[in-house]
Amino acid sequence: MFIGIDVGGTFTDAVLLDRGCVRASAKVQTKEDLLSSLLEALDKAMKGVSGDLVERVVLSTTMITNLIVEKKYDPVGLILIPGPGLSHQHYQFNTGTYIIPGAMDYRGREIIPLRRQEMENAIMDLADDGYKNVAVVGKFSSRNNRHEKEVAARLRWNYPDCQVEMGHQVAGQLNFPRRVVSTMLTCATREKYEYFVDSVITALSKRGIDAPVFILKADGGTLPLPCSTRVPIETIFSGPAASTLGVQALTPPGETSVVVDIGGTTTDLALILSGSPLLASKGAAIDDYLTHVRALAVKSVPVGGDSIVERVGKEIIIYSERLGPPYCQGGPMPTPTDALRVLGLTRLGDEDRAREAMDSLGAPLGMSPGEAANKVCNLVIDTISAEIQLMFTQWEQEPAYRVWEVLEKRKERPSTVVGVGGGAAGFISQIAATLGAYPVIPPYAPVANAIGAAVALPTLEVTLRVDTEQGYYSIEEEGFQEALDDANFTEQQALDLASKWLGKRADKYGLNQRIEDVEIIRREVFNMVRNWVTTGKIYDIHVQTPRGILGHIGAGGEIK
Amino acid sequence: MEKKTGLIFFPAFDWAISPTHPEREERLLYTRDQIFEEGVMDLPQIREYAPRLASLHDIARVHFCVPRVQSQVTEAHLIAAGSALQLGDAVVSGEIKNGFAMVRPPGHHAMRTVHGNRGFCNINNEAVLVDYLRRRHGLKRIAIIDSDVHHGDGTQDIFYHDPDVLFISFHQDGRTIFPGTGFSHELGGPQAYGTTLNVPMPPGIGDETLEYIVDNLIVPVIKDFNPDFIINSAGQDNHYSDPLGSMRFTARGYADFTRKLNPDMAVLEGGYAIETALPYLNLAIILALARLDYSYVLEPDYWPGRFTENAERASKVHRTVDYLRDVWEKRNSADIDNIFGKGNFYQRKKFIYYDTDYIEEEQIEKVKKCSNCTGYLLVESRGERGYRAPVRIFAVTVPFSACEACQQEAYDAYHQAKKKEQYDYVYMQDKSLDTCLNYERDKNHEWSTEG
Ligand SMILES: [Zn+2]
Numbered sequence A: 001m002f003i004g005i006d007v008g009g010t011f012t013d014a015v016l017l018d019r020g021c022v023r024a025s026a027k028v029q030t031k032e033d034l035l036s037s038l039l040e041a042l043d044k045a046m047k048g049v050s051g052d053l054v055e056r057v058v059l060s061t062t063m064i065t066n067l068i069v070e071k072k073y074d075p076v077g078l079i080l081i082p083g084p085g086l087s088h089q090h091y092q093f094n095t096g097t098y099i100i101p102g103a104m105d106y107r108g109r110e111i112i113p114l115r116r117q118e119m120e121n122a123i124m125d126l127a128d129d130g131y132k133n134v135a136v137v138g139k140f141s142s143r144n145n146r147h148e149k150e151v152a153a154r155l156r157w158n159y160p161d162c163q164v165e166m167g168h169q170v171a172g173q174l175n176f177p178r179r180v181v182s183t184m185l186t187c188a189t190r191e192k193y194e195y196f197v198d199s200v201i202t203a204l205s206k207r208g209i210d211a212p213v214f215i216l217k218a219d220g221g222t223l224p225l226p227c228s229t230r231v232p233i234e235t236i237f238s239g240p241a242a243s244t245l246g247v248q249a250l251t252p253p254g255e256t257s258v259v260v261d262i263g264g265t266t267t268d269l270a271l272i273l274s275g276s277p278l279l280a281s282k283g284a285a286i287d288d289y290l291t292h293v294r295a296l297a298v299k300s301v302p303v304g305g306d307s308i309v310e311r312v313g314k315e316i317i318i319y320s321e322r323l324g325p326p327y328c329q330g331g332p333m334p335t336p337t338d339a340l341r342v343l344g345l346t347r348l349g350d351e352d353r354a355r356e357a358m359d360s361l362g363a364p365l366g367m368s369p370g371e372a373a374n375k376v377c378n379l380v381i382d383t384i385s386a387e388i389q390l391m392f393t394q395w396e397q398e399p400a401y402r403v404w405e406v407l408e409k410r411k412e413r414p415s416t417v418v419g420v421g422g423g424a425a426g427f428i429s430q431i432a433a434t435l436g437a438y439p440v441i442p443p444y445a446p447v448a449n450a451i452g453a454a455v456a457l458p459t460l461e462v463t464l465r466v467d468t469e470q471g472y473y474s475i476e477e478e479g480f481q482e483a484l485d486d487a488n489f490t491e492q493q494a495l496d497l498a499s500k501w502l503g504k505r506a507d508k509y510g511l512n513q514r515i516e517d518v519e520i521i522r523r524e525v526f527n528m529v530r531n532w533v534t535t536g537k538i539y540d541i542h543v544q545t546p547r548g549i550l551g552h553i554g555a556g557g558e559i560k
Numbered sequence B: 001m002e003k004k005t006g007l008i009f010f011p012a013f014d015w016a017i018s019p020t021h022p023e024r025e026e027r028l029l030y031t032r033d034q035i036f037e038e039g040v041m042d043l044p045q046i047r048e049y050a051p052r053l054a055s056l057h058d059i060a061r062v063h064f065c066v067p068r069v070q071s072q073v074t075e076a077h078l079i080a081a082g083s084a085l086q087l088g089d090a091v092v093s094g095e096i097k098n099g100f101a102m103v104r105p106p107g108h109h110a111m112r113t114v115h116g117n118r119g120f121c122n123i124n125n126e127a128v129l130v131d132y133l134r135r136r137h138g139l140k141r142i143a144i145i146d147s148d149v150h151h152g153d154g155t156q157d158i159f160y161h162d163p164d165v166l167f168i169s170f171h172q173d174g175r176t177i178f179p180g181t182g183f184s185h186e187l188g189g190p191q192a193y194g195t196t197l198n199v200p201m202p203p204g205i206g207d208e209t210l211e212y213i214v215d216n217l218i219v220p221v222i223k224d225f226n227p228d229f230i231i232n233s234a235g236q237d238n239h240y241s242d243p244l245g246s247m248r249f250t251a252r253g254y255a256d257f258t259r260k261l262n263p264d265m266a267v268l269e270g271g272y273a274i275e276t277a278l279p280y281l282n283l284a285i286i287l288a289l290a291r292l293d294y295s296y297v298l299e300p301d302y303w304p305g306r307f308t309e310n311a312e313r314a315s316k317v318h319r320t321v322d323y324l325r326d327v328w329e330k331r332n333s334a335d336i337d338n339i340f341g342k343g344n345f346y347q348r349k350k351f352i353y354y355d356t357d358y359i360e361e362e363q364i365e366k367v368k369k370c371s372n373c374t375g376y377l378l379v380e381s382r383g384e385r386g387y388r389a390p391v392r393i394f395a396v397t398v399p400f401s402a403c404e405a406c407q408q409e410a411y412d413a414y415h416q417a418k419k420k421e422q423y424d425y426v427y428m429q430d431k432s433l434d435t436c437l438n439y440e441r442d443k444n445h446e447w448s449t450e451g
């Protein structure tokens, strides 16, 4: 049996899956103490089932997201080695930042040596300022990490208690500012995350569960919980990923759908294109910071059931704020939920109060409460539908760097609009109608998040870059760089090397997954020609384990 | 908030002329690394666009492709040209303040008639953009400034008789580099005298002299011309490390030039120092367009004062600039009959060598001297490709502003030519109606495309 638990901001959901069916589910209020909510939900979902029957547990949590948004972490000092390029004015991260001279180029060649004295000064100043966490990040460190390692070694030598994080180990993709942020946030959240992981493992074992435990990442894949402490920020936005995977599991394979999760003040949108959730082309943004975290393409629209509605002149306007519950539930202001109540699309709250709310909006405009309610609903529907259209357009307009990518550009529109979350029932059919699609509210929609967590599969990927002229190769995801002494290194060898590393990573993460079916996402070979003579090759190879979910709920027998 | 700078980065990582050709997959690889690592696409001043394909008609509006457009362009060409159009739309609509199409393959050596690939080019991206902007958005006057080390002979050829397109090219002296043209006496045809200006530079010229050209010729002439749109044909092989050129411009020099020119759009042309120049140059140009500080962009092997200008060569350039400035100021009072001869037509003979495809082309180009419009154009061309039988074509261009009489005469010439045995293909390019016809003798068939 499989367990999925989604620890959200308001509710903690849990489901118990048994041979492709939802055997039990639970929804409890999330309390300040995450762990106790988690156990409460777990106990409810597990009623009568003994812990040793559980084969796997997957968690998704907003913990790291909240830590970051609420800035509940220890300050992190930055030592940056940006070298020439953009003005250093761009590197203002609102924390103690020391920029030291030194530079690598795009092929990992040192172009400016690290200056000892300035490095020492920066280290001393950070220590004087009381920083116990330091992130060291250099431009092009994923091509050559020597400078970062040198600074980190010096820091650790001088201040053994200091927690040091290096850029090349956190993220390998190019984009120095994003690498700085990713490294800084990793450094900031690691300690609290480790504590969380320890307590989850302890708690589960107290319930007699010693099955493997995984954590859901923003990209919809999972990592074994104990291994995830290296990359806590990969867990940001695992909530939206969970609901997307949940919908994927609850709808037929191969469909193009929009997932609409209407909450209190926000509506989260995600796309499933021909059966697979769409990944964002760039790393996720959190709290105005752009990171390298791979994430599903999720868009948050600031409108929900509890958003306040006001009449301004002859207009009715929806704001992105919440001032408490809907009027029909004793709140101070009219909301879309009140409109739904008047139209009979929900049974929440008091009908008379809902009519009163709509009347206060509509009367000055000569509208009956019903008309006002319609107007409010249409505003919500139009806002969300427009955002959905925009998401498709943006996906179509994503940059392409190869001829085949441009030619392959598809134009797709959703065949279904799938509603999950509290406000879904009232709005989904009309949103679908606007888009010319079918509305679907799947069974178990209220716990789709937990289902998504339960069916999520581990994903691993490896990006290999070989530079035969320089004689080295690197594995982006591992921050690994090593010499390679083979001028005649072939494309096949490069593919084999990438697959080998995928296997290594699987072992490291304790995944006994078979790495036979390696998916090649990208394979590129660049001939390096200098003075009309071929001097080497650059191989750029990206492989991954196939993405997907355990199976579809109710499909029967697919989930073992 | 100030508007953004639009970027289309289309490195065509899966397209090359041949594996070891300078125009190969690797060319923009390090540029990609540099601008991605800098996080340029995330800057609030930048907006990245997806490329799109130009239509075959967009190409036919500008070129006579032999035998037809499809046989001269690959998808990569359509994407490179289409990227320019995509950004052009965004600039004209006011969505962005300016744009940079960092695309491959390049185009400025592609002339009006295309028998094959010349100087790594089949399709002239800037020319396709110009005629698209005029047709689609009704722009009239456009300036193209070519900063490639090689003379922009293709662009010059296409707009040589067009008084509404100002073409200024500075480049290494044609006696020392491909394509061997671009001298200061090439000033435009009788209908467009003075709207083509060439500054040939002796090898070894650097930033200081570039600044002189910009301040004393380019900026004041553009101000006079008062164009609706300025395009920089942004070749980067004037850089001191370029293997094909012998000039000494730096990334800083290019960025200063970009800032002063303040083009609506830049379109990447040549530049083959793919490691030592391109990553830094492209970054500096992007920052200059976005009006961001580019003073931190430095080539690893450059230090201030590394190059000093040779006074004698510099003064040679100064003299050329003075001469051209004079031509420009007196262009309206020039004695056209004296320069081009009397008669209803001005005719010139051209010999064009396609260095990539080894084609020899002989061409006679005639322009109607009309006082009511810019005059139509007749082209007779013969392309010889070694072992194959030569291909002969006849082509007619009706300009955007054609008068009724010229249009009538042009169509007469087209229909006449269709009857003549010696032409394998006959073309009509009517820019005023945005209609292109292509007649193939063997099949006795006429194709047409419309915008
Ligand atoms: Zn060139």
Ligand SMILES: [Zn+2]
Pocket (backbone or CB within 6 Å): B370, B371, B372, B373, B374, B375, B376, B402, B403, B404, B405, B406, B407
């Ligand atoms: Zn005329």
